[in-house]
Amino acid sequence: MDTEQTDAYLRRIGAARPAAPTARALGELHLAHLRSVPFENLSVHLGEEIELTAEALVAKVVRERRGGFCYELNGAFGALLTALGFDVTPLQARVYDEKGRLGIPFDHLALLVRTQDGGQWLADIGFGAQSHLPLAYGERGEQTDPGGTFRLVESAEGDLDVLKDGKPQYLLDPRPRTLADFTGGAWYHRTSPASHFTRSLVCSIIDGDSRITLSGRTLTTTRDGERTVTELASEAEVLAAYERYFGIRLEREPRVRASR
Structure with a gap:
């Protein structure tokens, strides 16, 4: 980015x-992005291509x-942070479902960000209702955030469970990745009948101290x-x-497309 x-x-x-x-x-x-750019999967149901290049993602957002x-969101945000002088590393994660089962590898993209003042942070503006602020990557105690209480817990294999209010959200692999590594995961989530993104519509954003979500024709404000x-009627x-x-x-x- 110039x-x-x-x-x-x-x-x-x-x-x-x-x-x-810093x-x-x-x-x-991080907070400005969450308040300005919605988490949404409309492209999946509008038949739009999703191209995992920094240029395409930034163009879509901007x-x-x-x-x-x-x-898309963390890919574009990572490009912005890199242009501003941050040291950014994409990380892959597997997301827990409601029954505690892990999803596919490269299920989720998050960012490890190193700052000039020596900090390491887990930045994630692409998980929907997650932390409003970056989480201290090396901290293992509870981290209080406007979005909830978070904790990073090391597994025996060296991965990190990311917990929100005591509930596991995703299992984070600390090995560095590139944006291109997530092509398979993105393809799965926009094509597979097993993906929750192909089975539902969502558009959600933080508005002050509230969250506004539109799912199909259901508009929900949470405060x-x-x-x-x-x-909504029409x-x-x-x-x-x-x-x-x-x-x-x-x-x-947008309407949920029939699974093929």
Whole structure:
């Protein structure tokens, strides 16, 4: 990313260019991204290709003013952080399902970020409802965050379980990866009937101290654990909600595609 592209990305998330790649700057960028760019899987159901290159991902977030799921969001964010002088390493993880079973390898992409002031941080703006701020990568005690209480627990094999409020979210492999390594995982999640991304629609963003989520025609606002649910009645209402709450302009309503 050149200076012009970097500045455009910073404008997209409403953040100033940091003076140095510090832990504080990383935290500000992380939160700004979560508040500006939605977690969404609309491309899966709109028949859009997902290209795992930094150029394509940044273009989707900045020029097209869209969001994405983990590979897209953390891939684009990693490119921004690298352009700003942070040391960024993609890491692969396997996600736990509701029954505690692990998903496929390269199920999820997260970022290990090293800052100029000597810190190592787990940055993840692509997991949906996760920590609002980066987690201290070397810390093994509880880490309190606006998104919950988090903990990184080492396994006997050297991997890290990432826990939220005591519940395992994903198993993180500390070995460095590249963006291209996640091509198979991204293909699986946009094509397999077994993937939850092919079976449901989601678009979600942090709005102040609330989270707003649109799933199909169900609009949910969550604040302090209290949920307000509104059922939208028409395609026009759905398209208006995408634009109002997520800044996404669509020509047609996304619908879950039939599994093939």
